[in-house]
Amino acid sequence: MSLLEQWNAILEGKGLTQAQSEEFWNAYLAHEKGIYEDILSQKVENGVDTITGTVKSFGEKYELEPMLAIGFIDGIHTSLKEEPSLEEMTEESELNFTIDFEKLFLNMHKAKATWLHQIPLWNDILTKEQMKAIKAEYVSSVTVRVENKVGRNDPCPCGSGKKYKKCCIDKE
Numbered sequence: 001m002s003l004l005e006q007w008n009a010i011l012e013g014k015g016l017t018q019a020q021s022e023e024f025w026n027a028y029l030a031h032e033k034g035i036y037e038d039i040l041s042q043k044v045e046n047g048v049d050t051i052t053g054t055v056k057s058f059g060e061k062y063e064l065e066p067m068l069a070i071g072f073i074d075g076i077h078t079s080l081k082e083e084p085s086l087e088e089m090t091e092e093s094e095l096n097f098t099i100d101f102e103k104l105f106l107n108m109h110k111a112k113a114t115w116l117h118q119i120p121l122w123n124d125i126l127t128k129e130q131m132k133a134i135k136a137e138y139v140s141s142v143t144v145r146v147e148n149k150v151g152r153n154d155p156c157p158c159g160s161g162k163k164y165k166k167c168c169i170d171k172e
Helices: 003-011 018-046 055-061 066-079 101-110 128-142
Strands: 050-054 094-098
Touching: 003 066, 018 066, 050 055, 055 066, 066 101, 101 128
Parallel strands: none
Antiparallel strands: 050 094
16 A cells, blocks of 8 residues: 555544544644644745655654655645655655745645644745735635626616516526
């Protein structure tokens, strides 16, 4: 079974009780926050915006077994400038990914990962205006807009003065 298949089995909760699943996710998400804090601090302190090394070395750096390292990369892959092919990755696969931090911030909003997009280091990477624009983009993407529907007996929107059913209803 590939590393990605192992990760997907955890995502689906295979072989875990509800309590085990909750315990796993609570521990993983707290650990994940620490990894993001390190990645953000590397960007702030050294200008580093890449993930390099092998899957195994990345996992060792962040105290993750290789399957969980793939899980982390699966979580960040849509925020990379070039999306990797996760299906083929092994422990020895080379990583050389550039992170798009604006896209990462947006994706954290989309995932409703408040604990991640509220990390204070974001203030040193993105300006307040950028963060506000990204949040507005997110809100806009999830806002449902309902157009006013013209009723059959309402005045026609074309301005003819006739009822909609006697005027433009068949034109649409």
